Amino acid sequence: xxxxxxxxxxxxxxxxxxxxxxxxxxxxxxxxxxxxxxxxxxxxxxxxxxxxxxxxxxxxxxxxxxxxxxxxxxxxxxxxxxxxxxxxxxxxxxxxxxxxxxxxxxxxxxxxxxxxxxxxxxxxxxxxxxxxxxxxxxxxxxxxxxxxxxxxxxxxxxxxxxxxxxxxxxxxxxxxxxxxxxxxxxxxxxxxxxxxxxxxxxxxxxxxxxxxxxxxxxxxxxxxxxxxxxxxxxxxxxxxxxxxxxxxxxxxxxxxxx
Numbered sequence: 001x002x003x004x005x006x007x008x009x010x011x012x013x014x015x016x017x018x019x020x021x022x023x024x025x026x027x028x029x030x031x032x033x034x035x036x037x038x039x040x041x042x043x044x045x046x047x048x049x050x051x052x053x054x055x056x057x058x059x060x061x062x063x064x065x066x067x068x069x070x071x072x073x074x075x076x077x078x079x080x081x082x083x084x085x086x087x088x089x090x091x092x093x094x095x096x097x098x099x100x101x102x103x104x105x106x107x108x109x110x111x112x113x114x115x116x117x118x119x120x121x122x123x124x125x126x127x128x129x130x131x132x133x134x135x136x137x138x139x140x141x142x143x144x145x146x147x148x149x150x151x152x153x154x155x156x157x158x159x160x161x162x163x164x165x166x167x168x169x170x171x172x173x174x175x176x177x178x179x180x181x182x183x184x185x186x187x188x189x190x191x192x193x194x195x196x197x198x199x200x201x202x203x204x205x206x207x208x209x210x211x212x213x214x215x216x217x218x219x220x221x222x223x224x225x226x227x228x229x230x231x232x233x234x235x236x237x238x239x240x241x242x243x244x245x246x247x248x249x250x251x252x253x254x255x256x257x258x
Contacts, residue, residue, distance in 0.1 A: 006083060006086070008248055010076070010244060012194050013196065015045050015049050016036045017049050020052050023052065027050065027064075033068045034066060034067060037066035043254060047063055047073060049064075051083060058096050061080040062098075066189075069187045074198075075246075077242075078196065085107055092106060093105070093106050094106075094107075098134075107246070112243070112244065113241050116197070116200050118238045119236070120235070120236035120237065124208060129201075129208060134200075137166060138158075153184075164186065167197070173211060176213070177216065180221075181221050182221070183195035183221075194223040196226065227243040
């Protein structure tokens, strides 16, 4: 099977993008998805994104983690917008459908602002916060993020949650409006350079626990900088936007019959 693909990245969170409007990609074949993501024997990516037609929306985004499981991915959503613009499916604004529902977005000069789902169920624990922002997220403050064992602790916490588990975000506060984040992602089973749903969860968690009173949060990640804004009313968060770059890396073809 010969597959044409495009590689995109959003603050280091990288994806194999496939135009599947002809619906020829074998979506049930998790082996191919994992091989595409393999950094030694495939293209190398955190996930695979398919773009398909939809009757009610500009396009449908289907996201697979590297292990073949499906969820929503914020940085992947931003890259899907950039890729759809490249395919001339959209211009600068769009409404599309994904795993967690509908999204609107806008792209300008390579910067994508993506509306995330509303968040109204936030569980505040003694040392952590849990929220669903398109996928499951554990948020935990630490003092020394540079030297924190993100992989080991992240993996331990990820599996402490019932299936399907949780992504795990470790956070260090820089100032009232800036929080640095490192994330262990389920499905990838490793630390990634960025996580869009993760920084969204962090921004909301930091506001919920009164670490900040701002509704515009800067979030440095290992692969760059992201920004999250929101409106809060009676503990519910709406008009949640994730903003950052979405960049084309390269395109190619891969043949799994070779």
